[in-house]
Amino acid sequence: xxxxxxxxxxxxxxxxxxxxxxxxxxxxxxxxxxxxxxxxxxxxxxxxxxxxxxxxxxxxxxxxxxxxxxxxxxxxxxxxxxxxxxxxxxxxxxxxxxxxxxxxxxxxxxxxxxxxxxxxxxxxxxxxxxxxxxxxxxxxxxxxxxxxxxxxxxxxxxxxxxxxxxxxxxxxxxxxxxxxxxxxxxxxxxxxxxxxxxxxxxxxxxxxxxxxxxxxxxxxxxxxxxxxxxxxxxxxxxxxxxxxxxxxxxxxxxxxxxxxxxxxxxxxxxxxxxxxxxxxxxxxxxxxxxxxxxxxxxxxxxxxxxxxxxxxxxxxxxxxxxxxxxxxxxxxxxxxxxxxxxxxxxxxxxxxxxxxxxxxxxxxxxxxxxxxxxxxxxxxxxxxxxxxxxxxxxxxxxxxxxxxxxxxxxxxxxxxxxxxxxxxxxxxxxxxxxxxxxxxxxxxxxxxxxxxxxxxxxxxxxxxxxxxxxxxxxxxxxxxxxxxxxxxxxxxxxxxxxxxxxxxxxxxxxxxxxxxxxxxxxxxxxxxxxxxxxxxxxxxxxxxxxxxxxxxxxxxxxxxxxxxxxxxxxxxxxxxxxxxxxxxxxxxxxxxxxxxxxxxxxxxxxxxxxxxxxxxxxxxxxxxxxxxxxxxxxxxxxxxxxxxxxxxxxxxxxxxx
Numbered sequence: 001x002x003x004x005x006x007x008x009x010x011x012x013x014x015x016x017x018x019x020x021x022x023x024x025x026x027x028x029x030x031x032x033x034x035x036x037x038x039x040x041x042x043x044x045x046x047x048x049x050x051x052x053x054x055x056x057x058x059x060x061x062x063x064x065x066x067x068x069x070x071x072x073x074x075x076x077x078x079x080x081x082x083x084x085x086x087x088x089x090x091x092x093x094x095x096x097x098x099x100x101x102x103x104x105x106x107x108x109x110x111x112x113x114x115x116x117x118x119x120x121x122x123x124x125x126x127x128x129x130x131x132x133x134x135x136x137x138x139x140x141x142x143x144x145x146x147x148x149x150x151x152x153x154x155x156x157x158x159x160x161x162x163x164x165x166x167x168x169x170x171x172x173x174x175x176x177x178x179x180x181x182x183x184x185x186x187x188x189x190x191x192x193x194x195x196x197x198x199x200x201x202x203x204x205x206x207x208x209x210x211x212x213x214x215x216x217x218x219x220x221x222x223x224x225x226x227x228x229x230x231x232x233x234x235x236x237x238x239x240x241x242x243x244x245x246x247x248x249x250x251x252x253x254x255x256x257x258x259x260x261x262x263x264x265x266x267x268x269x270x271x272x273x274x275x276x277x278x279x280x281x282x283x284x285x286x287x288x289x290x291x292x293x294x295x296x297x298x299x300x301x302x303x304x305x306x307x308x309x310x311x312x313x314x315x316x317x318x319x320x321x322x323x324x325x326x327x328x329x330x331x332x333x334x335x336x337x338x339x340x341x342x343x344x345x346x347x348x349x350x351x352x353x354x355x356x357x358x359x360x361x362x363x364x365x366x367x368x369x370x371x372x373x374x375x376x377x378x379x380x381x382x383x384x385x386x387x388x389x390x391x392x393x394x395x396x397x398x399x400x401x402x403x404x405x406x407x408x409x410x411x412x413x414x415x416x417x418x419x420x421x422x423x424x425x426x427x428x429x430x431x432x433x434x435x436x437x438x439x440x441x442x443x444x445x446x447x448x449x450x451x452x453x454x455x456x457x458x459x460x461x462x463x464x465x466x467x468x469x470x471x472x473x474x475x476x477x478x479x480x481x482x483x484x485x486x487x488x489x490x491x492x493x494x495x496x497x498x499x500x501x502x503x504x505x506x507x508x509x510x511x512x513x514x515x516x517x518x519x520x521x522x523x524x525x526x527x528x529x530x531x532x533x534x535x536x537x538x539x540x541x542x543x544x545x546x547x548x549x550x551x552x553x554x555x556x557x558x559x560x561x562x563x564x565x566x567x568x569x570x571x572x573x574x575x576x577x578x579x580x581x582x583x584x585x586x587x588x589x590x591x592x593x594x595x596x597x598x599x600x601x602x603x604x605x606x607x608x609x610x611x612x613x614x615x616x617x618x619x620x621x622x623x624x625x626x627x628x629x630x631x632x633x634x635x636x637x638x639x640x641x642x643x644x645x646x647x648x649x650x651x652x653x654x655x656x657x
Contacts, residue, residue: 040165047172048148049141052127054114054200059128063315065108066275069268076258077113077233078120081198084231085122088197093256094224097246098235100260102441103312103351106235109260110202113233117198124196124230125149129203131443132436134380134397135390136203139212143179143219144172146199150184154195160187176219188227197231199223204236206440208381217245224254261309269314270304276318286327295332302336306350312441313351319422319438320358348441348451355445359455361419369416370455374462375406376424376435377443382501389500396497397434399426405494406469467505470498478523 051058065074080096100106107128117123125146130136151158164182165171171179201220207213223230236242246255277300281290307313317335321328338353359373360366382393396405399413406413417426417435424437437443449456477495 038166038169040162040169043165043169043172044144044148044161047141047144049127049135049145051133052129052136052141052145053149054111054118054126054128056128058130058133059111062111063108063311065105065112066268066272069272070105070109070112070263070265073109073258073260073263074112074116077109078116080256080258081113081117081231081233082120082122085197088229088231091256092254094231094254095220095251096231096233096256096258098233098258098260099238099243100235101308101310102237102444103315103439104260104310105265106260107202108311110200110233110235114200117200122196122198123200124153124198126200127202129201129206131206131208131380131440132438134382134393134434137206137208137381139176139207139209139216140172142216143176143183147179147183154191156190156192157187160190176215177222180219180222184223185227197229199230199232200235201232202235204234205239205242210241213241214245217242217251221250221254265309266304266307269307269309269311270300272311273300273303273314273318276314276322280318280322280328284322284328285324289327290329294329299332299336308350312439313354316351316354316358316422316439320354323421348445351441352445352451355423355442356453358420358423364416364419366454368412370457371465372402372406372413372416373446373455374457375402375466376437377446378459378462378466379497380436382497392493392497392500394434395493397436399435401493402435405473405497407472463505466501470502470505473498474502474523 050056053059077096077098084091084093098106098110110128114123114126126149127142127145128136135141147161151161161183164186168174168182171182199220204213204216207216220232220234222228224232245251246257277295281287281292281294284290303314303317317332320335321331323331335354335357338357359369376397379393379397395401399417400410402408402413403410413435414426417424420426423439423442424435426435444451446452446455446457447459473494
C-alpha cells in the first residue's frame, strides 16, 4: 500500500503565518487571511479620558468663576505659569501646589487658568480628576490623556508616539512609569526648545486611592526633572498624604505653594449671594409675593460669614431656595432657623445643617432614599473599585435603569430623589445622561457616621446589597431565557452591569449574602456566551472565578466540582471569544458555547434553575453544583425580589466566610 502523501510531506524548518489551510482529498486550498492592523490613535483614544480636560462637555456645563471674582488667585497662578514657561531655568520651583478646602472654588479657578494658558499658548496638557464623573477618580487614563494632549500641541511627537504604540499595542495596560518612559521620556530630544511646558492637574485628592496618588506624584516629579522640563500646577484639598508628600523631599525643595485660603473672598461671596437672590426675586413663580429687599443685608452678611470663604455652602443654599414648587422666603427662613442651632464646634456644622434639611424632605421613604444614595455612590466608583467599564456605569446610573437594576417600580428613583435637585442631578441631560452629585462634599457627608447620622451606611453593607441584587438579576435573566417571547435587549444594561460587578465584588468582599453562596455561577458564563456581543476583559473572568473560589471553597479541603470546572474554563477563553464575536443568533452562540465546553462539564439545560443537589466528591464533570455544607455556611435564600409594590427586599443577614 502506497504511503500517504500530503502538501508538506517530509518538509522541515518552515513556518506559515496568518493562513487558513483546508484539504479535500487531493486538493489543498490555502487562503491568506488579512493581518489585523493596529491603529495607534484608536488605541490612544480608547484609553484616554476625554472628560478630564477643561474643554470637555463636563467642563462646559460645570460652574465657572463669576466675572470679577477670584481675580488675584487666577492672576498669581497664570503669572507663575507664564514665567516658568518662558524661562524654564529661571526658578528652582518646578511645581506649584494650590491647596484649598472643600467647596472653595479650586476647580473653577483652575479651569479659568487652563483657559488663559491655552489662549497664551503655554498649556501643553491638563487633567481634572473627579469623583462625580465615572472613571475620573482613577489613575489609569492619566498618561494616555496627557500623551493625547502632547501630540496635539507638539506635532513633532505625533509619529513617534504612534510608532511606539504600534510596537506596544497593549502599553496602556502596563505600569504608568513604563508608559511615561516609552511614550514621553524616549522622545524628549525631539521636542523643540520653545514649546508649551505647563501641565495642570486639578482635584488631585479626588483620585480615591492614596497609593495611586503617591505613584502619580512620583510620576509628576519625573516630568518636571531632567531630562524632562515640564512645569506642573497641582490643585487639591490639603489631605494628609498630599500635605506630607509636599512637605518632604524630593517635592519640598522644588514646590511653590499658593494657598487659596490666603485670598480674601468674602466680598465676592456676598456679591454672588446678592446677585442670585435678585435673580430668584425676578424669575420665581411667586415673584409677586417676594419683598423687593429680600433677603436683606444682615441676612446676606450672615450667610457670607457662614460660608467660611468657600462657595459650596452659598451655592447649595441658592439651589435649595430656588425651588419653583415652594416659596423661597419660607425655604430660606427654615435654613436660617436651623443654622442658628448648628454646633460651631464641628468644622462642617453649617454645611451639615443644610444637608440635613435637604436630605430629609417630607413624605419621602427615607430608608429607600438612603439606599439609593449609597448605591449611586458605589456604582459611580465602579470603574475604579469594581473594574466595570465607564460606559456601562453611566448607563446603569440613569433613573430608569436604576429602577430596573434594583427591581423597583418604574419611576421610583425619580420620585424618591425629586426634592434633591439642589445637591444632585436626576434629569436626563444630553451631555451627562446619568445621576451624579453636584459636589463631592455630599459623598463625604453621607460616608461619615458622625455627620450623616441615620443616613450613614457602611460601604460593606452597600456592597452586600449590590451583590444580592446582581445575583438576583442574573438568575432572573436565566429564568427568562426559557420564555420564547423574552426581550433580551430590555435587560441588557442590567445584565451586563450585574455580571461585571458580581465578579469584582466576589473577588474583593469578605462577607457574602446567602444568595451568593447558593448561586449556580455557571449562569454567568451563559450570559457571556448568549447576551454579549463585545469582547469581554479576561480580568472579569479571573476575578469572578477567584471570588467564587473564595466564597465557596476556601474553607474546604478541596475545591468544589463547579469551582474546579470554572478554573479550567479559562483554557477555553479563545473559543469563547470566537463564539461571541461570531455572527450567529444568540441561541446559536449558546449552543456552540455549550458544545465546546462539554469536555469540562455537562452543559446547562434550558429549563429554569433547579434546586442544587449534592454529588459525590471527586466525580469529574458534576452536572449540578453541590450545595454548600449547611454547617459551614447558611444556604437559605433571601426572599425573591420583585414584590407587588415593586421594591426589592433588603439583603438577608450577612454571612462571613
